Amino acid sequence: MKKKAPAAKPKNKSPRVRAKATSVKKSAGKKSAKSILSELLAGRPTTDLKYILYEASVQCPEWHVRHFPRYLLWMTGKKAMSLREDFCGTSRISAEWVKSDKNRTALGMDLDPEPLDYYERIHRPTLLPSQAERLRLVQKNVLIPTHEKFDLIAACNFSFYIFHEREVLLSYFRAAHRSLEPKGALFLEMAGGEGMLEGMEEERMVRIPKIGKIKYVWEQNDFDAISSVNDYAIHFQMPNKKWLENAFQYHWRIWGIREVREILKEAGFSKTHVFWETADSTGKGTGEYAPMENGDPSHAWIAYVAGVK
Numbered sequence: 001m002k003k004k005a006p007a008a009k010p011k012n013k014s015p016r017v018r019a020k021a022t023s024v025k026k027s028a029g030k031k032s033a034k035s036i037l038s039e040l041l042a043g044r045p046t047t048d049l050k051y052i053l054y055e056a057s058v059q060c061p062e063w064h065v066r067h068f069p070r071y072l073l074w075m076t077g078k079k080a081m082s083l084r085e086d087f088c089g090t091s092r093i094s095a096e097w098v099k100s101d102k103n104r105t106a107l108g109m110d111l112d113p114e115p116l117d118y119y120e121r122i123h124r125p126t127l128l129p130s131q132a133e134r135l136r137l138v139q140k141n142v143l144i145p146t147h148e149k150f151d152l153i154a155a156c157n158f159s160f161y162i163f164h165e166r167e168v169l170l171s172y173f174r175a176a177h178r179s180l181e182p183k184g185a186l187f188l189e190m191a192g193g194e195g196m197l198e199g200m201e202e203e204r205m206v207r208i209p210k211i212g213k214i215k216y217v218w219e220q221n222d223f224d225a226i227s228s229v230n231d232y233a234i235h236f237q238m239p240n241k242k243w244l245e246n247a248f249q250y251h252w253r254i255w256g257i258r259e260v261r262e263i264l265k266e267a268g269f270s271k272t273h274v275f276w277e278t279a280d281s282t283g284k285g286t287g288e289y290a291p292m293e294n295g296d297p298s299h300a301w302i303a304y305v306a307g308v309k
């Protein structure tokens with residue numbers, strides 16, 4: 001089976017290549033974790049550390065801001081000006097969105113006040129006032145529609161996999177549909193393939209300014225073939241070799257593209273498109289995505305499914 005290389009796009013956020021099994025052990029370091037933390041966080045909540053590490057090793061918000069509007073333009077001819085970022089966490093996509101055009105607006109929605117607070121303290125002050133005033137965050141369940149309507153709703157990093165039941169996913173899609181402008185679209189970032197289902201650990205080194213080289217570890221358990229639910233976790237190892245274990249944990253149902261398209265249709269979306277990674281002549285992923293109706297059997301893939309209102 002052809003194995004796809006990691007895409008250039010979002011920073012290898014998902015398991016694509018089976019890494020050598022590594023045991024996540026704590027080991028002694030030269031500098032204590034406490035001293036690194038106190039230098040870095042100086043007066044900040046210790047929970048900030050996991051967001052610093054996550055953003056540096058997982059996210060690439062510029063990619064979404066560059067590509068989703070292009071896909072929407074191609075699908076419906078609509079220019080994307082307003083964004084709702086669902087499951088927004090620290091709202092990095094929204095922050096890039098308002099920077100990308102002086103007329104663009106964004107609303108981030110998340111249930112958890114902790115990452116929303118991180119945005120307010122850490123990211124908001126880095127925006128110009130004219131940018132910050134066009135970005136609002138609400139602590140809100142994405143299952144509830146917003147009165148305000150958007151050109152584009154983005155659900156990134158497989159976040160909707162948190163919904164395990166078909167009925168719940170359907171109600172999310174209905175709520176998103178109601179919250180879209182005509183010719184607007186819901187974009188779902190999805191991952192799948194065998195590589196997403198097997199018990200494994202993948203690790204890579206990431207250099208982070210002011211922190212140094214950290215190890216990012218993506219861990220997945222064996223997939224439950226009956227429930228289609230699996231447990232995943234992100235661990236980090238600091239430059240002093242101390243571990244931040246289970247910084248993030250996910251209990252996800254692994255949805256398939258076909259069933260998701262069917263549910264989008266049931267929720268009222270007039271059309272769906274799948275943006276699948278293109279391959280070069282050797283079968284290697286290019287990091288570019290194009291609308292396709294057939295996908296090659298990649299070991300692990302990331303794809304974008306869009307539902308058009």
Ligand SMILES: C[S@@+](CC[C@H](N)C(=O)[O-])C[C@H]1O[C@@H](n2cnc3c(N)ncnc32)[C@H](O)[C@@H]1O
Binds near residue numbers: 087088112115143156
């Ligand atoms: C995997 S994180 C995604 C963070 C960020 N969007 C990204 O792309 O990396 C999932 C986020 O979804 C939030 N969340 C989970 N269920 C939610 C719901 N029903 N409504 C709103 N947010 C939810 C969690 O609090 C968490 O911050």
